[in-house]
Amino acid sequence: MANDAGLSAEPINFEIAAAHATSRVPIASPASLVADVRAELMGGDFDTANLVVVEDQGLFRGIVRLEALLAAPPRQLIGDLMDREPPVVAPGVDQEVAAWRAVRHREAALVLVDASGRFQGVIPPDRLLAILLAEHDEDLTRIGGFMKDTAAVRTASLEPVPRRFRHRLPWLLVGLAGAFVAAGFVARFEEQLQQMLILVFFIPGIVYLADAVGTQTETVVVRGLSVGVPLRRMVARELAAGLAIGLALGMTAGPLVYLLWHDLDVALIVALSVSAACSTATLVAMLLPWLLSMSGRDPAFGSGPLATVVQDLLSILIYFGIATALM
CATH class of the missing domain: 1.10.357.20 (SLC41 divalent cation transporters, integral membrane domain)
Structure with a gap:
């Protein structure tokens, strides 16, 4: 059920969405029953489990939010329950663009899908929050005209x-x-x-x-x-x-x-x-x-x-x- 494949073995650009995504999330097919998915969730080890990614023949089809999964009848199909048009971004999108897209759509997590329609990972809520905080600090320091590097700003602010x-x-x-x-x-x-x-x-x-x-x-x-x-x-x-x-x-x-x-x-x-x-x-x-x-x-x-x-x-x-x- 969980996809344990890594995103990429190449050097990571930490300014893009893919650098913050994980593929260790619940995954189901449209034909899966709600009861079966719930049972697999109970014994699964995931980086985030606030949504279930729905795939069919390797292609991304939609998501089922955890609150919808818990409230649904046990015999209902995941394909009938899923959101077929959730907000998604490409892996190479800038991290700030990705985070704000999640905020605008009121999503706790954001799905990454490549150009061929294949699922690439999910940015969990804690990482989205970290991106927003880092970008906020960077914007403030740039507007204030201090430094380009947020880490350098923090160092200068906290130095003895x-x-x-x-x-x-x-x-x-x-x-x-x-x-x-x-x-x-x-x-x-x-x-x-x-x-x-x-x-x-x-x-x-x-x-x-x-x-x-x-x-x-x-x-x-x-x-x-x-x-x-x-x-x-x-x-x-x-x-x-x-x-x-x-x-x-x-x-x-x-x-x-x-x-x-x-x-x-x-x-x-x-x-x-x-x-x-x-x-x-x-x-x-x-x-x-x-x-x-x-x-x-x-x-x-x-x-x-x-x-x-x-x-x-x-x-x-x-x-x-x-x-x-x-x-």
Whole structure:
């Protein structure tokens, strides 16, 4: 009654339905009596027994669910009781497609049938649930832009404190070094600051706006890379968006500075600096995640701190460079 043949001796692709199926299930013919099938179930050793597969001359004909088998009259034929059109999938179908087909049809298990109509196995309820959980985790991590590998995500989430420390601290030390370099850049423009102290007031705002624009682009790029979208498909649109955002912020900041401080030179410096810094932030935020991804490092850990450092330095250089040129 039970089919003990294995599915395949070839290397298994764990992303397809066949990798999760078993053929150790109750099997009967359409001419079998309900009483006989029940008796064989009592002494059988199956991986799952919540349905009986019905075969005739080697071809799949349908299934009988356990609850229907238990409720049927003993002398009824299995062929009269079976569901002739249950949901089935091919062995090579993606595991997620298979699992969701079972969910949509409210099936506790799913039957695999090949192109010739022969029964290949059943995905039991516990394996369907495991597939759904794994695919759910993978979708969330990809949407969040963390990692492609769900196992790697779980490892990173559960790793001990010393490993967390080692993974994160180096990037933050890079940020600390960048802070000292930024302080050095500001010191080099001491003369300009003495001539126009008001310039100091706008450094935090320009740096923040550039970082914010860069963070938005970085999030889009990291998410895109994590789901396999090539950078070349994102470059043109992100650059155009960054340029448009930079121009819009600059055209907004300039008049506001002039309205509040009544200094046309400062207003022009701030407007140009905001536009240039925000536009370059988009380029930096695209390149760094891509470089980290190409080098085999997780862009979710490194791109944020590194992009912040690089963009902060560029924003300060752009700001004081424009100020020096216009003063």
